Amino acid sequence: MKFKSRTFDQAHTVLALRELSVNLAGRPDIAPILDRISLDIRAGETACLVGESGSGKSVTSLAVMGLLPPDALEVTGGGIKLGERDLRAMSSPDLRRLRGRRMAMIFQEPMTALNPVMRVGDQIDEVLRVHTDLSPRDREAKVLDMLEQVQLPDIKRMFRSYPHQLSGGQRQRIMIAMALVLEPELLIADEPTTALDVTTQGQILKLIADLQERHGTAVLFITHDMGVVAEIADTVHVMQHGRIVESAPVEQLLRAPKEAYTTQLLKSVPSLVPRRVREATHTENVLDVRAMTKVYGGGGLIFRSEGTRAANEVSLSVARGRTLGIVGESGSGKSTVARCIMRLVDPTDGEIRVVGTDIARLSRGKLRPHRRHIQIVFQDPFRSLNPRWTVGRSLVEGPLNFGTDRSEAMKHAGDLMELVGLPRDALDRYPHQFSGGQRQRIAIARAVAMQPDVLVADEAVSALDVSIQAQVLELLADIQEKLGVAILFITHDLRVAAQICDDVVVMQHGNVVEYGSAPEVLADPKHDYTRALIAAAPGREWDFANFRPLEQSA
Amino acid sequence: MLGYIFRRIIAIIPVMVIVAVFVFLLLRLTPGDPAAILAGDNATPEQLERIRNRLGLADPLHIQFINWIDQLLRGDLGTSLISGTDVSAMIGSRIWPTINIGVMTIIISVLLAVPMGVLAAWRHRSWVDYLVMTFSVLGFSIPVFVIGYIFIQIFSIELRALPIQGYRAPSEDFIGFLQRAILPSLTLATIYVALIARMTRASMLEVLGEDYIRTARAKCVRENLVLFRHALRNASVPIMTIIGTGFALLISGVVVTESVFNIPGIGRLTVDAILARDYPVIQAMILLTAGIYVLVNLIIDISYTLIDPRIRY
Secondary structure, eight states: OOOOOOOOSSSOEEEEEEEEEEEETTOTTSOOSEEEEEEEEETTOEEEEEOOTTSSHHHHHHHHHTOSOTTTEEEEEEEEEETTEEGGGSOHHHHHHHBTTTEEEEOSOTTTSSOTTSOHHHHHHHHHHHHOOOOHHHHHHHHHHHHHHTTOSSHHHHHTOOGGGSOHHHHHHHHHHHHHTTOOSEEEEESTTTTSOHHHHHHHHHHHHHHHHHHTOEEEEEESOHHHHHHHOSEEEEEETTEEEEEEEHHHHHHSOOSHHHHHHHHTSOOSSOOOOOOOOOOOEEEEEEEEEEEESOBOSSSOBOOEEEEEEEEEEEETTOEEEEEOOTTSSHHHHHHHHTTSSOOSEEEEEETTEEOTTOOHHHHHHHHTTEEEEOSOTTTSSOTTSOHHHHHHHHHHHTTOOHHHHHHHHHHHHHHTTOOGGGGGSOGGGSOHHHHHHHHHHHHHTTOOSEEEEESTTTTSOHHHHHHHHHHHHHHHHHHOOEEEEEESOHHHHHHHOSEEEEEETTEEEEEEEHHHHHHSOOSHHHHHHHHHSTTTTEEGGGTEEOOOOO | OHHHHHHHHHHHHHHHHHHHHHHHHHHHHSSOOHHHHHHOTTOOHHHHHHHHHHHTTTSOHHHHHHHHHHHHHTTOOOBOTTTOOBHHHHHHHHHHHHHHHHHHHHHHHHHHHHHHHHHHHHTTTSHHHHHHHHHHHHHHHSOHHHHHHHHIIIIIIISOOSOSSOOOOTTTOHHHHHHHHHHHHHHHHHHHHHHHHHHHHHHHHHHHTSHHHHHHHHTTOOHHHIIIIIIHHHHHHHHHHHHHHTHHHHHHHHHHHHHHTTOOSHHHHHHHHHHTTOHHHHHHHHHHHHHHHHHHHHHHHHHHHHHOTTOOO
């Protein structure tokens, strides 16, 4: 692993935070959101702010930009200096002029951060219109030059495109162009690659690094991903509960973390090295998918259109007590496969055998008794539980539908709560009274309440912080051991797949490109696409949990 | 796109057929006899019978219906049972006052309601917001005719600033038209403003929470441009929808408003026709308003594509 290990002793300080505190507006009595944080970023330096959700990373960036929601949060102490200027002492019109010109920001979601009804060229142009007196012709030339710099193809057409006509990576390039068109001294990037596919992520990280080098920009990079940190950071600041608990050059931090929290954070990063192979205890396949195809669209009365092949002749099988991972990037068809297997959408062709019965063509009515054999856990625990139902009601709904007696179902629900590590008496509470990780535990309890043979986990840990993620993965393994359920685990994250799967299916453009045991596929990939995926995984040469580089194994 | 418009226009036909059947049956099933109204109080049963035969009201229902549809297909709306004049001529002479006041109402409503809604959303939970919401509740709950009489009391009787009633064609006397049309338009606009302001506020509140608004602020776009250039256009699809569906309110409001302000428009024509059981006029009026309603909503649907590039038919 090669770290950036540059020295910045000569470089001038671009951003200096001194004892910066942010509170809930009008509530000085309760604990601050940001508690006296201090950091320096020098010209050309990339400082990474890492931490779990709620640690105050984003609040820090918004405070610097002066974009804190005015009625909710306010800066209550400390100083923010950009170069020689003290931002807290400035009037708001002066501050506005600075924003965009001297400091700019890119956001996490390129899908929503651009205005959907304006052409992207105009949105970049708007920055120039607001901040400069350039003529329309000069502005357009500058925008086109910027589009060129962020390496977009066919820039004349890009200029006139609307956001929805571009891919996620292209949109993030537009955001970067917008942020850098005035060559700001400071660029704040708030999780800019989190919503992107891993190969696109690699390209965007490289682009930011290139542009940073060319313009000497100071970058404040916010992320929760230690892999990304290892790739790009010069300096790392670890945040927890609104405080910076540790600051160090990247290599020092990864090799010898001083604080317990940093150590714990690094230890929960799942390793890319597949876990040891488990002996198969059962040979009976509880899920058997044969040549399943799903075509979206198509049809048309007179002119038959081709349609989109979201899944093309997919075959896979899972034995009782085993875990099969489906990995791939967005649009690879992995979620389509999951939805077909759940019969949430109807497959166009092929067989889906669940415990021996082909359910691919069953009518809704005939399907009903088979539903309990196969249950799903969704990605977002904040939206998958009915917010107006108590947890207990959500847990017993399925069993009641299948004729279980209410008191027995409630008793079983209590057992399930204990199974997923929550107190039995929490059954009367509502979902909002639980944290994200706890809600995902409830979602898992709900799925296993039906005593299914197959559990489908669709990106079930992707929305969780790493430490919570590790706990939920452990819980899934534990439940599998106790109940012998087969798990179909859908994920874009190779690290997670390496830690939980016995077998792995790699999908691209609706096709299965590689299928084998996890050690084979992940340690010795045969297909180019699998190799590209693994190569793009950030920080792949570093063994975070053991604070050392990975030994060259293959 | 053209194909879509064509399909939508074709789809108007079944709607109109259903409306035609429904209106025809409804009128025949409601009590009341146009012949009795025509003949007056002292008519003998023989006179009544003669009038019924002359007007074709003695025929069986399905024959009457076929005759009417046959007329319609030839572009003939029929003649009034009461006055004997051509229905298309009657409507033609009465429709302009209604259209003029209707258009003025929509312009006033949008000009008032959209800024009100935007302001309320921008200053969410401030006194501006509460003021707009209070007005909106009042606008919904006070009946149209009460508002009309209040306006007359204040502006015409107390202040003597405007004529009480009547109508002038804008082509003859534009100032006179404005003087007489402003109160009816404001009266009609009240409920419409309430509706559109509420929708604008709700839609803007949602859009103002979007990431691209934060992006615009990060670029330090001026706040009025953030609101009107970035947010309003994104918020306008639901607003357009409510303007279209609210059109029905306008049509029913016209009937009352024209009576209050004594305007010779189609609203009053309809009321008079209903009171006299003048079947051909009522049928023509209902078909006409149904047709206008469907067309307005088609235009609204098409306007979505101009507002939002993601919408394509």
